Each structure stands twice: as C-alpha cells, then as structure tokens.
Amino acid sequence: MIFSDPASVAVVGASDDPAKWGHWLARGALAGLDRRAVHLVNRSGGSVLSHPTVRSLSELAEAPELVVLAVPAAVVPAVVDEALAVGVRGFVGITSGIDERVIGRIREAGARLLGPNCLGVFDAATSLHLAWGRFQPGSLGVVSQSGQVGLEIAGLAASSGLGVSRFVSVGNQADVTATEALLDLVSHDMTTVVGVYLESFGPGIVAAMSSLRAAGKPVVLLTVGSSSAAQEAALSHTGALTSSLDVVDAACRRAGALRVSTPAALVDLAAVLKSGIPRGGRVGIISDSGGQGAIAADLAVAAGLSVPALVSGRNPIDLAGAGEQDMENYTRAVSALVRGGEVDTVVLSGYFGSYGADTPSLESAEVSVATSICSLARETGVLVTVHSMCADSAAVRALRAGGVPVQHTIERAVAALGDAARLGALSRPVAGTPSGPELSVLPGIIESGDPFGGDPCVSLPYRSGYLAARELLSFVRFPNAHPVTSKAEVVATTLRGPYALKADWLAHKSEHGGVKINLTDPAAAFEEMESRLGPGTYVLEEMDTREHAVELIIGAKRDHSFGPVILVGAGGIHAELFKDTAIELAPVTPATARDMLARLVSAPLLSGRRGAQPVDLTALAQVIAQISETLVARPDLAEIELNPVRVGPDGVLAVDALIIPSGDTLNDTSGRRVA
Incomplete structure (x- = not known):
C-alpha cells in the first residue's frame, strides 16, 4: 500500500512557484489531506500553498511513510540518508540522475523506490496525487515508462470521458518495475482496463498481463521498435526474420493483450473495452446518411470486421431523415440490432449528438435517447459505439457516462471496434497452449x-x-548422410544419388558456395568445393527428390x-x-x-x-x-x-x-x- 495509499507523505522540495515540480507535487499531496498526513519540506522554511513547511525530515515527530524527491540530484544523497535514518520506507524519485550508490542504499535498508526520473503516481481511489499534471478519475489504469507519454494518455482518457483510476510512471525502474505496477492493478477495484507504455520489457511482464486478463481487466500495450534500427541483427535467417515487434505481438497473444501504435488508439480501444470485450467481429451499422453508412462499412471491413447481410433487414441501416421525424427511431434501430442476435457490435454514425447542440429545444429528447441506447447495450451485452459529428454535447456526455464510447471521427470509432474484436479473439486462448515455461x-x-x-x-x-x-x-x-573429409571417403560412399554436398560449418551455405545439389559425380564436386573453402568436415547426403x-x-x-x-x-x-x-x-x-x-x-x-x-x-x-x-x-x-x-x-x-x-x-x- 506504500505507493497507493500511504498513511503519510512528505514532499521534499515543495515550492510556491507554479513553474516548479515541487509546486505541483505539493498541491497534489495536499488534495489528500482528509485521508493522510501531508508534510511539505522546504529548506527555507515558511509556508507553501498556505501550508506550513519544515526545513528537513528530521524535524518531523514521526517518519512519513512515503517521501517524494523533487530536489536537485546533488542534494538527493543527503535527503535519502536522512530519510532512511528516521525510518522512511518508500521514495518517489522525480529527480533524474540519482546515483547508483544512493539507489543501493535504499535497497540495503529494505526501502522501495519508484523511479528515478519518473513523473510520479496518482490513485483516484485513495486521493493520492504525487505527480505532475491533472487527472480525471475514471477506470483506466496507466503504467508508463515515459512520464510524458503517460500524461498524454491520461489527458486523452479525460477528454474521452474514460478517466484514470491509477497512474504509475515507473521511470528508470531502478527498483519498482512495470511488472510490479501491473500486478498491483489486479486487485485494484476501480481499474477495469489497463493501458501500458513500455520501451523495454523485464521479467514477468507476460505473466502480469495474463493475470490482469484473468481478472477481467484487458490490457492495451503501446511500445516502439518497428524501425529497422530497433531490430536485433542476427546471423541466422531466424534472427533476420524476427523483429522486435513480432516478438512483442507474440507476447501479447500469449497474455491475451493487444498492441496499438499510438496513445490515441490506446485510449480509443480502452473506451470500448470499458464496457466489455465483443463476442465476435460482426458489426451492424446505423446512420442517418447513406454516405456515412457506406464509409463506415468500408472502414469496418478494412479493420477486419464483417458487415453481414441481416435476415431482419438491411445493413447498414439508413434512417434517411427518420431521426428528425421521431428521435426515438434511433432507439428502435439500435434495439433491433442488439436484440436480433445477428451482430456482436453496433456503430451509430452521423448527426446524433448534434441535435441538442444545434437546437437546444431538442436537447432533453436527445439525452433521453442516449440514455436508452446505453441501457440497451448494458442489457444485451452487445457493444455499441457512436460516431458523432458533434465533439461535445449533453447527449455525447450522457453516452459516455453510460458506457457507450463516442468518437468525433468514424475512422477512430471503427478502428477501436476492430481492435476490440481482435482482443476478443486473443482472450480466447487456443486449447492446450502452455501456460508457462514448465x-x-x-x-x-x-x-x-x-x-x-x-x-x-x-x-x-x-x-x-x-x-x-x-x-x-x-x-x-x-x-541419409555421413561426414566426409577426403575425396576417398566420397568415392567410397554407399549412399544413393542424386547427392547433395555441404560444408558442415557454414551457417548460410548458399551465399558462400557451400552447398551443391543434384550431383551425379560427388567426388568432383568435393574437390572443387574443398579447393575454395579449405579442409574441413563436409556432409554428403542423399537428395530429397519428392x-x-x-x-x-x-x-x-x-x-x-x-x-x-x-x-x-x-x-x-x-x-x-x-x-x-x-x-x-x-x-x-x-x-x-x-x-x-x-x-x-x-x-x-x-x-x-x-x-x-x-x-x-x-x-x-x-x-x-x-x-x-x-x-x-x-x-x-x-x-x-x-x-x-x-x-x-x-x-x-x-x-x-x-x-x-x-x-x-x-x-x-x-x-x-x-x-
């Protein structure tokens, strides 16, 4: 609980200057005053944010459970020594460049360190805010190796109505690892979906993602490494054919997680998964414009979804102005699809969400329809997502609050559904797949x-x-084959032709003339090959002529x-x-x-x-x-x-x-x- 719900915290380097880290950390820490003791440490004394400070940790009557290090690296060793002396057991290392000897002293004392070079930690369930930035409470757990990328994910989650349940910036992972941070989310009740940004992968990461999947908390992974410069050079064909992202994707398949390429894609998918994982890839499309429905259908197929012909009616369904005549037609169309049993997901694309914004007198009716759509999705378990031409309105907010994700572009809405369907397939492990290395x-x-x-x-x-x-x-x-080191051994062979002759030691035989096939006179071939490659062990082999x-x-x-x-x-x-x-x-x-x-x-x-x-x-x-x-x-x-x-x-x-x-x-x- 030390990094999620400490009994007391101290911010070392607290400041009244809004441009400094110490100001953001102090302000965030004070937001949890009703839950824990908060101490602000400033070597000049006085007050910060109208809260009294102490000049050093030794002035406190009791040791704080968690200390945030927001001071220059040169000062950190003395602060850590003082903290360990008074009994501190947890550190959040905002400062970069913390010496390995300092990290070693923390470990030797049995204390823990998050970071260094991290952006901090936030937990909405416990009012813990020891990080730069603002966080909207929600259901997305974020673990990020890059503080800045993690902050972008949190900002996108806020704008999508998803919000953040816990945010952990692991930084350099000198002690606390991303694996530990992920495992800690397994029992975090407020977290329903997990977003991860990692540039390197430590031991246990696949097991951690698998544990989250087993707990019903799907994992969306963002990483880097698609460029040729990021791929490991190797001698064999296997090494040359194996890129870093190929292996990451294999790890995701084993864990039942899914990799995406951008922070926006991570949040878009997480917003869909907040309501669950689709049962399959069949999508029903509703639009109030024939053109928008056709575009949605094309994009759905490109995203790996199917747009099946429905026994119950057309797909896509074009309301063609029926929404203006009676807004409840949106509810009826959605109801027909989610109750029909012919689709796994539904996309509503077009003007819906804009009625109240453009015509205030229609706002109440539109919000009522939005609420009904949310109820239908929850009742049937069929995932519904909305593309609205309006970026924000009362109806858009009502949809998001009710668990129906809304996107301002159709491509983002459909791409997220396609990703969710792929994750659904990954979450159904192939029978007999080994669960571990044993x-x-x-x-x-x-x-x-x-x-x-x-x-x-x-x-x-x-x-x-x-x-x-x-x-x-x-x-x-x-x-059938045997080793040969001389022409005489080749001549004496009892193997049946046609023959193949190979230089035993070469990895890439063809590139260096170390293999000859379809031979009828292997002795002559041996003489020629040995003259070029030198003495060694060669292999004479019967050709496969199938x-x-x-x-x-x-x-x-x-x-x-x-x-x-x-x-x-x-x-x-x-x-x-x-x-x-x-x-x-x-x-x-x-x-x-x-x-x-x-x-x-x-x-x-x-x-x-x-x-x-x-x-x-x-x-x-x-x-x-x-x-x-x-x-x-x-x-x-x-x-x-x-x-x-x-x-x-x-x-x-x-x-x-x-x-x-x-x-x-x-x-x-x-x-x-x-x-």
Missing part, C-alpha cells in the same frame, strides 16, 4: 548423446554445424526480453525475401503450431494445389512444437534453425539445420568459431 523434456533431447562425447546438458559441440544439429534433433527426420514438397523454415531463438520464441515461415534460400512468417513465444503445442501455419500467406500451398496432395500437417505441427520445447529445455542453446524443411503428404524432412550455443559468435564467411 514442460516435460521430450525423449531424445536431453538424453541424446553429444556427437563429440560431451555432456549434452552442460555443453555443446565445438562447432555449431549441420551434423551436430542432426545429432541433437534426433526427433527430426533428415536424409515432387510437390513445400519448403519451410522452422526457427527458435532466445529473445533478450521474452525468452524463447518459435518461428515458422516460407523457407529456402528466399526466406528473407518473402518474410512470410508466424511467431509465438515458446513452448507451443501442436494446436498452436497449426494456428501459426494457418496464418502464413503461403498456407494454401500446404493444403495442396494444382493436383498436389495436402501435406502432413500433423507431423509438421509436432516438429514445430518439439523444436520450441527443445530450446526451452536447453538453456545452453541460443538458436535452432531448420531451413529448408521439406514437407509433403508422407511427412517432414529437414535438409539443413543450424544450432548456435548461447554466447557463441560465428563468422559466417569462414564458418569458424570466434573466440
């Missing part, structure tokens, strides 16, 4: 022998080559924020060109793996085209799941990649593979391990 180790993974004689639980082969990967991934079917096999890539890597992830996509040498991929957090079940395959643009190839038979999806999904479990079970692995994986009606065959031990760096030109 899993039983598959036979043949940990127990399988290291081809170089080492302990597979502790170390990996010196080289991360194809042969080592084949040995490790014993549950995957590979073509017709109509589909080439895929299956890759697993360890993300620095979210841990193991699994990727599947269009494979072969053009994998990075097509970038047709699906990504999830690992481990995944075969059911989730099949869902990933269905999301690929190239998914129709798997079902058989132009006379080809469907591929063995059951075997393919099992391999994907096992690869994901392998990476989770092997902390000594950084990456696993199978590319290409050739899959046909008779099963799965991997024709190249790569493993990268944790901490390894490979030089892809020579393929030799770099110390």
Whole structure:
C-alpha cells in the first residue's frame, strides 16, 4: 500500500512557484489531506500553498511513510540518508540522475523506490496525487515508462470521458518495475482496463498481463521498435526474420493483450473495452446518411470486421431523415440490432449528438435517447459505439457516462471496434497452449548423446554445424548422410544419388558456395568445393527428390526480453525475401503450431494445389512444437534453425539445420568459431 495509499507523505522540495515540480507535487499531496498526513519540506522554511513547511525530515515527530524527491540530484544523497535514518520506507524519485550508490542504499535498508526520473503516481481511489499534471478519475489504469507519454494518455482518457483510476510512471525502474505496477492493478477495484507504455520489457511482464486478463481487466500495450534500427541483427535467417515487434505481438497473444501504435488508439480501444470485450467481429451499422453508412462499412471491413447481410433487414441501416421525424427511431434501430442476435457490435454514425447542440429545444429528447441506447447495450451485452459529428454535447456526455464510447471521427470509432474484436479473439486462448515455461523434456533431447562425447546438458559441440544439429534433433527426420573429409571417403560412399554436398560449418551455405545439389559425380564436386573453402568436415547426403514438397523454415531463438520464441515461415534460400512468417513465444503445442501455419500467406500451398496432395500437417505441427520445447529445455542453446524443411503428404524432412550455443559468435564467411 506504500505507493497507493500511504498513511503519510512528505514532499521534499515543495515550492510556491507554479513553474516548479515541487509546486505541483505539493498541491497534489495536499488534495489528500482528509485521508493522510501531508508534510511539505522546504529548506527555507515558511509556508507553501498556505501550508506550513519544515526545513528537513528530521524535524518531523514521526517518519512519513512515503517521501517524494523533487530536489536537485546533488542534494538527493543527503535527503535519502536522512530519510532512511528516521525510518522512511518508500521514495518517489522525480529527480533524474540519482546515483547508483544512493539507489543501493535504499535497497540495503529494505526501502522501495519508484523511479528515478519518473513523473510520479496518482490513485483516484485513495486521493493520492504525487505527480505532475491533472487527472480525471475514471477506470483506466496507466503504467508508463515515459512520464510524458503517460500524461498524454491520461489527458486523452479525460477528454474521452474514460478517466484514470491509477497512474504509475515507473521511470528508470531502478527498483519498482512495470511488472510490479501491473500486478498491483489486479486487485485494484476501480481499474477495469489497463493501458501500458513500455520501451523495454523485464521479467514477468507476460505473466502480469495474463493475470490482469484473468481478472477481467484487458490490457492495451503501446511500445516502439518497428524501425529497422530497433531490430536485433542476427546471423541466422531466424534472427533476420524476427523483429522486435513480432516478438512483442507474440507476447501479447500469449497474455491475451493487444498492441496499438499510438496513445490515441490506446485510449480509443480502452473506451470500448470499458464496457466489455465483443463476442465476435460482426458489426451492424446505423446512420442517418447513406454516405456515412457506406464509409463506415468500408472502414469496418478494412479493420477486419464483417458487415453481414441481416435476415431482419438491411445493413447498414439508413434512417434517411427518420431521426428528425421521431428521435426515438434511433432507439428502435439500435434495439433491433442488439436484440436480433445477428451482430456482436453496433456503430451509430452521423448527426446524433448534434441535435441538442444545434437546437437546444431538442436537447432533453436527445439525452433521453442516449440514455436508452446505453441501457440497451448494458442489457444485451452487445457493444455499441457512436460516431458523432458533434465533439461535445449533453447527449455525447450522457453516452459516455453510460458506457457507450463516442468518437468525433468514424475512422477512430471503427478502428477501436476492430481492435476490440481482435482482443476478443486473443482472450480466447487456443486449447492446450502452455501456460508457462514448465514442460516435460521430450525423449531424445536431453538424453541424446553429444556427437563429440560431451555432456549434452552442460555443453555443446565445438562447432555449431549441420551434423551436430542432426545429432541433437534426433526427433527430426533428415536424409541419409555421413561426414566426409577426403575425396576417398566420397568415392567410397554407399549412399544413393542424386547427392547433395555441404560444408558442415557454414551457417548460410548458399551465399558462400557451400552447398551443391543434384550431383551425379560427388567426388568432383568435393574437390572443387574443398579447393575454395579449405579442409574441413563436409556432409554428403542423399537428395530429397519428392515432387510437390513445400519448403519451410522452422526457427527458435532466445529473445533478450521474452525468452524463447518459435518461428515458422516460407523457407529456402528466399526466406528473407518473402518474410512470410508466424511467431509465438515458446513452448507451443501442436494446436498452436497449426494456428501459426494457418496464418502464413503461403498456407494454401500446404493444403495442396494444382493436383498436389495436402501435406502432413500433423507431423509438421509436432516438429514445430518439439523444436520450441527443445530450446526451452536447453538453456545452453541460443538458436535452432531448420531451413529448408521439406514437407509433403508422407511427412517432414529437414535438409539443413543450424544450432548456435548461447554466447557463441560465428563468422559466417569462414564458418569458424570466434573466440
């Protein structure tokens, strides 16, 4: 309760100057005087905002439970030492540049620090206002790594009629983390929806978002990282195909949260979710203009919603002036849609909300209709949203107060509904999806022998080559093959042609001429390849000659924020060109793996085209799941990649593979391990 409902607070650096942080913090703290003791500390003494001050914390008869640091960084060490000496157990670090040694002293004393470099904390339920800015009480919980972005979200929430239940600016997260702040909202009764802005993700963030979802509090996430500069460079195809936002979206799917791209989109979606999550994506549209209804329909389809033809009547419904004749026609139209059972959401678009603003004598009737629309939405559980040509009116305010979101533009109204429908789908987890990293180790993974004689639980082969990967991934079917280091070994092969010859150590074999296929004279090919690449271990392999096999890539890597992830996509040498991929957090079940395959643009190839038979999806999904479990079970692995994986009606065959031990760096030109 120390950061949500402290018994007493002290603002160090309180000021009468409205331009200073200390003024805003003092004013906010004093707003809670009826609930807690408030102490203002100013080294010059006197009064601030007509409230007496003390020159230092040591002058107080009792230690305040929570201290706000709003003084220059150079002064902070002395203030913290004094606070700890008198028994303070909580700090809000507004000041930036607080020394690590000071943070260490706070931790050693068993105290907690929010920040530093944060905008503060606000809790509407407990009249706690220790932050810059003004906050309208409401139902949106806000946790933000950036104080300014968080303040923008709070301002937009106020203008939308949503308001803020709790605001936590975590700043540098030197102690209190965003994960802790989110978990604290699970039991916060006033919070019904949570908005999060994060630039980095710490441990437990997925579990925290999942806990909020389980508590019936949907999470909307805003983050950054779509630019190529924000993506992690990697040696493998898997790394090159995995952007930071791909992984964030996978984390959201696992947690049942949704990522948006702007603060406005976050608030628009939160305003819809305040009334619940839609049961599906079917939308009914009502307008008092044929043009506005058509625009709404087009935008709805673009947002991923469906505008079904209704047995009960037309969709969109064009009132065509019926509202002017009798305003209750709006109520009747909404009632018909929400009670008809044919739609999951309703959009009312056009002039409604403007009658009372333009013609004051109509205000009372319009507000009455607005109240009826809110009652219909609550009664039926069908989400209703309104696009009004009037930005603010008595009817608009009545709609928002009754739980019906209102937007001044149709594109924002429909986009929010589309996002809400997607979140609804995410909130229905795929059956059998693992709930955490715990899993039983598959036979043949940990127990399988290291081809170089080492302990597979502790170390990996010196080289991360194809042969080592084949040995490790014993549950995957590979073509018949054997290592060769000389022409004589190639000549003596008992394998059947046509052949493939590969340089075992190269990660990207094609780029460096380290693979040759469809060989009838492998000995000559070996001589040529060895003359270019030098002595080493090569792999002679039987070619997969099956017709109509589909080439895929299956890759697993360890993300620095979210841990193991699994990727599947269009494979072969053009994998990075097509970038047709699906990504999830690992481990995944075969059911989730099949869902990933269905999301690929190239998914129709798997079902058989132009006379080809469907591929063995059951075997393919099992391999994907096992690869994901392998990476989770092997902390000594950084990456696993199978590319290409050739899959046909008779099963799965991997024709190249790569493993990268944790901490390894490979030089892809020579393929030799770099110390």
